[in-house]
Amino acid sequence: MAWDGMDAFVRALEARAELVRIRRRVDADLEVAAIADRVMKAGGPALLFEDVSGSRFPCLVNAFGSRSRMSLALGVADFEEHARAIADLVHPGASGGSSAILQLARKLPELAHAPPRSVATGPCQIHVRTGDDVDLDALPILTCWPADGGPFITLPQVITRDPDSGVRNVGCYRMQKLDRRTTAMHWQVHKTGARHFRRAKEMGLRRLEVAVALGGDPALTYAATAPLPDGIDEWMFAGFLRKRAVTTVKCKTVSLEVPADADFVLEGYVDPQEDLAIEGPFGDHTGYYTPRDLFPRFHVTAVTHRSEAVYPATLVGPPPMEDAWLGKATERLFLPLLRLLFPEVVDMNLPVEGAFHNLVLISIKKQYPQHASRLAHGLWGSGQMTFSKVICVVDDDVDVQNLGEVAWRLLANLDPKRDFSFVDGPIDQLDHGANQALWGGKVCVDGTRKWREEGYTREWPEPCRMSAEVRARVDAMWPELGIPEGLLVAPGATRERGRASDVPAHGVQGALSATVAVEAVARVAQAAREWLARGRP
Numbered sequence: 001m002a003w004d005g006m007d008a009f010v011r012a013l014e015a016r017a018e019l020v021r022i023r024r025r026v027d028a029d030l031e032v033a034a035i036a037d038r039v040m041k042a043g044g045p046a047l048l049f050e051d052v053s054g055s056r057f058p059c060l061v062n063a064f065g066s067r068s069r070m071s072l073a074l075g076v077a078d079f080e081e082h083a084r085a086i087a088d089l090v091h092p093g094a095s096g097g098s099s100a101i102l103q104l105a106r107k108l109p110e111l112a113h114a115p116p117r118s119v120a121t122g123p124c125q126i127h128v129r130t131g132d133d134v135d136l137d138a139l140p141i142l143t144c145w146p147a148d149g150g151p152f153i154t155l156p157q158v159i160t161r162d163p164d165s166g167v168r169n170v171g172c173y174r175m176q177k178l179d180r181r182t183t184a185m186h187w188q189v190h191k192t193g194a195r196h197f198r199r200a201k202e203m204g205l206r207r208l209e210v211a212v213a214l215g216g217d218p219a220l221t222y223a224a225t226a227p228l229p230d231g232i233d234e235w236m237f238a239g240f241l242r243k244r245a246v247t248t249v250k251c252k253t254v255s256l257e258v259p260a261d262a263d264f265v266l267e268g269y270v271d272p273q274e275d276l277a278i279e280g281p282f283g284d285h286t287g288y289y290t291p292r293d294l295f296p297r298f299h300v301t302a303v304t305h306r307s308e309a310v311y312p313a314t315l316v317g318p319p320p321m322e323d324a325w326l327g328k329a330t331e332r333l334f335l336p337l338l339r340l341l342f343p344e345v346v347d348m349n350l351p352v353e354g355a356f357h358n359l360v361l362i363s364i365k366k367q368y369p370q371h372a373s374r375l376a377h378g379l380w381g382s383g384q385m386t387f388s389k390v391i392c393v394v395d396d397d398v399d400v401q402n403l404g405e406v407a408w409r410l411l412a413n414l415d416p417k418r419d420f421s422f423v424d425g426p427i428d429q430l431d432h433g434a435n436q437a438l439w440g441g442k443v444c445v446d447g448t449r450k451w452r453e454e455g456y457t458r459e460w461p462e463p464c465r466m467s468a469e470v471r472a473r474v475d476a477m478w479p480e481l482g483i484p485e486g487l488l489v490a491p492g493a494t495r496e497r498g499r500a501s502d503v504p505a506h507g508v509q510g511a512l513s514a515t516v517a518v519e520a521v522a523r524v525a526q527a528a529r530e531w532l533a534r535g536r537p
């Protein structure tokens with residue numbers, strides 16, 4: 001299912017009581033962010049700020065901020081539906097052979113709507129301002145945290161073309177407003193937009209054209225954040241998800257196309273030969289401020305918009321935030337693709353406290369000695385999984401969505417000296433833990449059961465489980481035992497703080513047990529680090 005712009009999505013959210021309209025005047029400088037932060041942390045609704053000081057446009061925040069809203073944004077009842085569709089597509093029948101090919105052929109009509117389709121006109125160009133009339137001050141661009149370097153556009157879809165091949169890329173890279181007609185362009189060094197920029201610079205070009213879409217179908221915003229391989233069209237992916245082709249129109253002042261249904265479009269260019277601008281600080285996904293750094297300037301040559309344009313924004317910062325759900329959708333939708341490379345993977349959880357890259361919990365069907373290490377090295381060589389700092393591998397009988405279970409099984413199985421393998425490699429540009437930017441240490445924690453071939457000569461114990469037959473007997477007698485449900489609180493937890501068993505599937509709101517797991521792993525990692533340091537000559 002597809003949405004014709006943010007306004008349609010807003011109405012759908014409202015019909016489901018998932019949105020609150022805020023009519024009171026609120027300042028774009030910190031006030032919207034402070035309200036949004038409180039609501040995001042409380043798992044609250046989407047917020048439509050109708051009167052943001054200095055702008056006539058409403059600002060939508062936290063639109064992706066729950067499992068149901070994230071799913072609605074992608075046009076389904078639950079985003080696992082997309083995960084299943086992708087799995088069916090890439091794993092057409094376990095048997096392989098001719099029946100698999102037949103199954104794949106049956107899927108082809110579903111892909112017919114994937115490629116984008118160009119049209120002559122679109123609502124995103126009803127209002128057009130070019131040249132001196134461009135005024136970014138008209139937009140409700142938010143300043144998010146007190147020490148931020150200024151206001152930032154936080155949910156843009158940044159469109160560029162490869163200067164050699166012309167292949168399009170769409171990425172979500174924040175943009176700090178520098179003045180009425182200029183922003184910084186924060187494409188990090190590993191991202192495709194930055195690669196286009198570097199190539200344009202090498203070629204001596206004075207212009208790399210850039211268009212920035214804001215809003216439109218929320219599936220487009222999601223696609224811009226999705227870690228698709230360089231060269232795979234984000235709009236094709238969005239077309240597949242929404243089961244309708246993304247329609248595009250030609251820009252007014254640059255030779256790029258933009259989604260016809262976008263709410264706003266900023267057209268312009270970066271000059272690869274121009275001095276870079278100082279960008280930041282910015283309160284980031286990590287929950288810390290990313291310091292000032294140098295990034296290209298984006299010169300805006302036109303702003304176009306719809307008549308009922310809604311400005312989309314988000315706030316990132318100490319987790320959990322709205323972007324947790326964008327990340328969770330990616331975790332689920334990309335798992336079947338990851339299994340193409342690593343069929344041994346059973347499930348994966350990127351807990352929200354790990355801010356996407358810091359912690360990967362992954363279960364495998366172990367098939368040979370050191371299998372966990374092979375998987376970790378494979379992940380460190382796979383797209384944006386490269387940035388994974390701590391990869392914890394467990395056996396397939398551990399539910400990685402249950403953080404309490406992971407902490408228990410992983411820590412019980414560990415011999416830190418044996419099971420931690422450290423490597424150096426590229427890390428996320430936002431990471432501040434390493435001694436220097438862009439590279440640092442990473443660790444694989446092998447929490448799988450150890451084999452004789454791995455040097456384990458004792459008998460590996462089984463986890464204690466009540467037999468099914470006894471459990472059934474107890475189930476039957478339970479009502480007669482007179483134990484009030486209200487008195488059943490797991491050891492180590494209070495009812496107010498929640499229990500490991502309260503952690504919902506996919507763990508996003510399981511802050512308590514996530515923190516316990518993360519802290520436990522961090523403590524063991526530190527002990528192992530110290531041990532290794534002491535052991536070095």
Ligand SMILES: Cc1cc2nc3c(=O)[nH]c(=O)nc-3n(C[C@H](O)[C@H](O)[C@H](O)COP(=O)(O)O)c2cc1C
Nearest residue numbers: 170171172173174186187188191192193225226227
């Ligand atoms: C809310 C949000 C903001 C983001 N901001 C940035 C950013 O400023 N710079 C960046 O390089 N990546 C940012 N990302 C991550 C990229 O959008 C993501 O890595 C994407 O896959 C990059 O696309 P690309 O591979 O086409 O470059 C952000 C993601 C989200 C969800």
